[in-house]
Amino acid sequence: MLKIFELIGRYFILMGKVFSRPEKMSIYLRRVVFEIEALGVNSIGLTAIISVFIGAAITLQMSISLESPFIPQYLIGYATRETMTLEFSSTVVALILAGKVGSNIASEIGTMRITEQIDALEIMGINSASYLILPKIIATVLFFPFLTLLSMMIGIIGGYGIAFFTGIMVPADYVEGLLYSFVLWEVIYSLIKIAVFAFIITSISGFCGYYAKGNSLEVGRASTRAVVASSITIMIFNLILTQLLLT
Amino acid sequence: MIRCEHIYKSFDGRTVLDDISIEFETGKTNLIIGRSGSGKTVLLKTLVGLHEPDSGNIYFDDTCYTSLSFAERKRIRKDVGMIFQGGALIDASTVYENVRLPLDLFTDSSEAEKRERVDFCLSRVELSNAHDLYPSELSGGMIKRVAIARAIVMNPRYLFCDEPNSGLDPQTSIVIDNLIHGITKEFGITTIINTHDMNSVMEIGEKIVYIHNGRKWWEGDKEGILFADNRELNDFVFASAMAKRAKSNIMR
Ligand SMILES: Nc1ncnc2c1ncn2[C@@H]1O[C@H](COP(=O)(O)OP(=O)(O)O)[C@@H](O)[C@H]1O
Numbered sequence: 494m495l496k497i498f499e500l501i502g503r504y505f506i507l508m509g510k511v512f513s514r515p516e517k518m519s520i521y522l523r524r525v526v527f528e529i530e531a532l533g534v535n536s537i538g539l540t541a542i543i544s545v546f547i548g549a550a551i552t553l554q555m556s557i558s559l560e561s562p563f564i565p566q567y568l569i570g571y572a573t574r575e576t577m578t579l580e581f582s583s584t585v586v587a588l589i590l591a592g593k594v595g596s597n598i599a600s601e602i603g604t605m606r607i608t609e610q611i612d613a614l615e616i617m618g619i620n621s622a623s624y625l626i627l628p629k630i631i632a633t634v635l636f637f638p639f640l641t642l643l644s645m646m647i648g649i650i651g652g653y654g655i656a657f658f659t660g661i662m663v664p665a666d667y668v669e670g671l672l673y674s675f676v677l678w679e680v681i682y683s684l685i686k687i688a689v690f691a692f693i694i695t696s697i698s699g700f701c702g703y704y705a706k707g708n709s710l711e712v713g714r715a716s717t718r719a720v721v722a723s724s725i726t727i728m729i730f731n732l733i734l735t736q737l738l739l740t
Numbered sequence: 741m742i743r744c745e746h747i748y749k750s751f752d753g754r755t756v757l758d759d760i761s762i763e764f765e766t767g768k769t770n771l772i773i774g775r776s777g778s779g780k781t782v783l784l785k786t787l788v789g790l791h792e793p794d795s796g797n798i799y800f801d802d803t804c805y806t807s808l809s810f811a812e813r814k815r816i817r818k819d820v821g822m823i824f825q826g827g828a829l830i831d832a833s834t835v836y837e838n839v840r841l842p843l844d845l846f847t848d849s850s851e852a853e854k855r856e857r858v859d860f861c862l863s864r865v866e867l868s869n870a871h872d873l874y875p876s877e878l879s880g881g882m883i884k885r886v887a888i889a890r891a892i893v894m895n896p897r898y899l900f901c902d903e904p905n906s907g908l909d910p911q912t913s914i915v916i917d918n919l920i921h922g923i924t925k926e927f928g929i930t931t932i933i934n935t936h937d938m939n940s941v942m943e944i945g946e947k948i949v950y951i952h953n954g955r956k957w958w959e960g961d962k963e964g965i966l967f968a969d970n971r972e973l974n975d976f977v978f979a980s981a982m983a984k985r986a987k988s989n990i991m992r
């Protein structure tokens with residue numbers, strides 16, 4: 494238990510270093526652009542593929558379980574939209590990105606630690622924590638909301654696709670459901686969530702990598718720890734944010 | 741000049757540096773020698789501030805480094821260059837970007853000035869046509885050269901080298917040793933080199949400190965080392981054929 498508190502303490506000390514004044518703004522901006530490409534743009538494919546299948550699957554499942562003359566068919570479209578916007582495109586996408594981006598960050602920074610690249614930066618007088626982690630945090634917090642929006646749209650399209658191609662329901666009903674009782678706040682709520690989750694993934698993974706020590710085995714362990722710790726933290730904050738924002 | 745006084749350092753209750761006091765001289769290649777695991781790397785990293793000593797003081801010329809604040813240390817870091825055992829080049833950057841990084845972050849030089857400075861440093865280490873290669877594409881000797889170029893790009897007054905020729909063939913080792921020695925003389929740098937290689941000692945050693953199990957056992961120059969009256973040191977020194985030969989030559 495004590496160890497957890499010690500870890501959390503070290504995490505906040507590291508964040509203090511990460512958020513101290515950057516050496517040179519222009520260099521940091523260049524790194525942010527680079528990280529948007531590396532961590533964000535490169536995740537579009539994965540997000541899109543998973544979203545289209547999940548959107549289709551939800552529509553399929555809903556149309557099977559809601560198959561009753563007493564239930565209006567448009568509810569299937571409604572259910573798909575709600576599931577995507579409220580939970581899948583933010584929380585589940587964040588968990589997927591924790592696996593992809595989190596392990597990537599932890600292993601990259603962990604390798605830099607054990608091969609003394611971080612020491613080399615420190616010797617030059619560079620604030621290595623800030624130099625390595627801050628651009629990644631900014632890049633993911635800015636870009637992951639786009640992935641969430643993309644996921645919502647593609648998931649909904651996936652649902653439409655399955656309705657259209659299998660004929661399991663009338664596509665027009667699906668579209669009616671999509672528009673039924675639409676609340677913009679739910680989308681905003683999701684975007685706020687993903688921004689927080691992006692921060693959680695990147696900062697925790699950066700932390701795990703930054704304090705890796707030993708050899709390549711340890712880098713592997715650091716990257717596993719990063720995924721596990723950020724996933725659990727995401728689940729906890731999902732509850733907290735939902736309580737705060739939706740009720 | 742760099743001086744350390746009564747440095748102690750332990751990890752998890754195990755003492756690694758035990759009361760080390762040394763003065764390293766300006767414009768000379770100061771060598772820290774000792775077997776693997778004797779504490780050379782920890783000593784070097786403690787001197788540059790990558791490890792905090794448990795107690796003791798470190799002076800860079802007249803400045804007491806150990807009592808400086810974080811921001812004040814940063815100023816001294818600008819005068820420090822370091823060559824790490826594995827090179828520690830940034831994997832994601834090319835040779836050119838690696839050498840240029842400190843210039844980007846800490847100077848307001850123009851593009852052309854930076855380019856010129858990087859070119860100068862790379863040509864000083866005789867590596868003029870590798871600008872666009874990545875560290876993974878370099879040989880061990882080239883990595884060390886880039887590391888040297890990066891270490892000198894900011895005109896350091898102090899140069900730290902951790903086993904600069906480990907993992908290199910004997911010929912390349914001599915080239916690297918001579919490069920560091922030449923740079924030390926050319927720019928009047930205070931250079932401290934960790935090594936377990938007696939060839940380096942005989943080749944470029946000026947002031948030599950022998951560390952054993954985290955303690956300073958002996959210090960002197962390279963003539964002195966051949967005639968030192970210290971069994972541990974003799975075992976270390978005369979494990980090298982070159983040292984044996986050197987001694988018998990002198991005796992004759
Ligand atoms: N960060 C560390 N944590 C714990 N022990 C360490 C650490 N760094 C070095 N040591 C220990 O200190 C001793 C000296 O290591 P080192 O200075 O690397 O030796 P060398 O003379 O080969 O460079 C070794 O026994 C090593 O296990």
Ligand SMILES: [Mg+2]
Nearest residue numbers: 780781902903
């Ligand atoms: Mg060592």
